[in-house]
Amino acid sequence: MAQYTPQELANRLKDGLLSFPATAFDAELNIDEKKFREHLAWQSSYDVAGLFAAGGTGEGFSLTPEESASVIRMAVEEAGSKVPVLASAGGTTAQAVENARAAEAAGAEGILLLPPYLTECDQAGLAAYADAVARATKLGVIVYNRANARYDADTVAGLADRHENFIGFKDGVGDIEHTTKVYAKNGDRLFYLGGLPTAETFALPLLQLGMSTYSSAMFNFVPEFALEFYRDVRNQDRVAVNEKLNRFVLPYIDIRDRVKGYGVSIVKGGLKAVGRDAGGVRPPLQDLTERDLADLAALIESAAVRPAVAAVPHGA
Numbered sequence: 527m528a529q530y531t532p533q534e535l536a537n538r539l540k541d542g543l544l545s546f547p548a549t550a551f552d553a554e555l556n557i558d559e560k561k562f563r564e565h566l567a568w569q570s571s572y573d574v575a576g577l578f579a580a581g582g583t584g585e586g587f588s589l590t591p592e593e594s595a596s597v598i599r600m601a602v603e604e605a606g607s608k609v610p611v612l613a614s615a616g617g618t619t620a621q622a623v624e625n626a627r628a629a630e631a632a633g634a635e636g637i638l639l640l641p642p643y644l645t646e647c648d649q650a651g652l653a654a655y656a657d658a659v660a661r662a663t664k665l666g667v668i669v670y671n672r673a674n675a676r677y678d679a680d681t682v683a684g685l686a687d688r689h690e691n692f693i694g695f696k697d698g699v700g701d702i703e704h705t706t707k708v709y710a711k712n713g714d715r716l717f718y719l720g721g722l723p724t725a726e727t728f729a730l731p732l733l734q735l736g737m738s739t740y741s742s743a744m745f746n747f748v749p750e751f752a753l754e755f756y757r758d759v760r761n762q763d764r765v766a767v768n769e770k771l772n773r774f775v776l777p778y779i780d781i782r783d784r785v786k787g788y789g790v791s792i793v794k795g796g797l798k799a800v801g802r803d804a805g806g807v808r809p810p811l812q813d814l815t816e817r818d819l820a821d822l823a824a825l826i827e828s829a830a831v832r833p834a835v836a837a838v839p840h841g842a
């Protein structure tokens with residue numbers, strides 16, 4: 527049974543940093559439960575507003591529905607008493623409905639609806655996709671505006687009218703005109719979160735467009751830095767944000783941009799570099815090359831962003 531109503535969940539999520547934990551894999555790329563639980567325990571020891579398991583950075587798109595449900599269960603068990611756990615849903619409409627129901631049964635507090643699988647779709651179809659998921663669960667639902675799933679302001683407003691449990695709009699497209707229209711039309715009925723790759727890069731300007739928070743992939747391996755960055759953004763401290771962009775975020779995205787799909791791989795590279803190896807990524811993603819990993823490790827040192835807290839073994 528969820529601890530938060532959808533509105534309580536939205537109120538909590540909108541004013542803190544959002545964690546998107548990587549899913550740990552073993553050498554055969556099966557889920558490494560022990561390492562994943564250790565990672566969840568560590569991540570949830572920090573002051574974040576929500577933990578989204580099996581999201582993009584958690585390679586939700588590479589998990590079977592059964593694996594996704596078990597990842598959510600582990601997240602609820604390890605972190606649910608400290609921070610609300612949200613689950614991803616996506617793929618076919620039927621699978622997204624199944625993901626949402628399984629997440630609710632596993633004790634999740636909310637759903638992030640990923641884009642539908644592969645096919646193109648227009649507004650009425652997208653609305654039907656999100657309707658099916660919002661109807662299938664009592665949990666709060668956030669849509670992820672990205673790739674083939676571009677929800678117009680009117681489509682978002684229709685979802686908000688039809689479903690009390692529709693609570694949020696996450697943007698991974700970065701079209702300023704579109705974001706402005708969605709926010710102007712829907713205002714405080716929803717909360718808004720940034721979800722562009724390496725969301726820190728855009729966090730300060732997007733605050734002006736109504737995005738009070740964002741999904742931080744780098745929080746996985748440099749949590750203190752990511753939290754300080756978020757504090758600077760919310761304080762609108764342009765000088766501090768620029769200093770952190772120049773010191774770490776911008777050189778980091780230079781490495782990320784060397785290979786398509788590195789947005790996730792570089793997070794696992796970062797975990798390796800700080801001594802918290804969560805294994806490799808599943809295809810079609812590729813692990814960082816040795817040179818890219820060495821460059822990332824050198825950047826973490828030169829930028830002085832290595833996490834302060836030592837690894838705590840699971841169960842300690």
Ligand SMILES: O=C([O-])C(=O)C[C@H](O)[C@@H](O)C(=O)[O-]
Pocket residue numbers: 546581582583584720721722723724725726740741742743744789
């Ligand atoms: O589902 C996810 O992991 C994302 O939203 C993508 C990333 O977290 C993105 O915001 C980032 O790379 O910081």
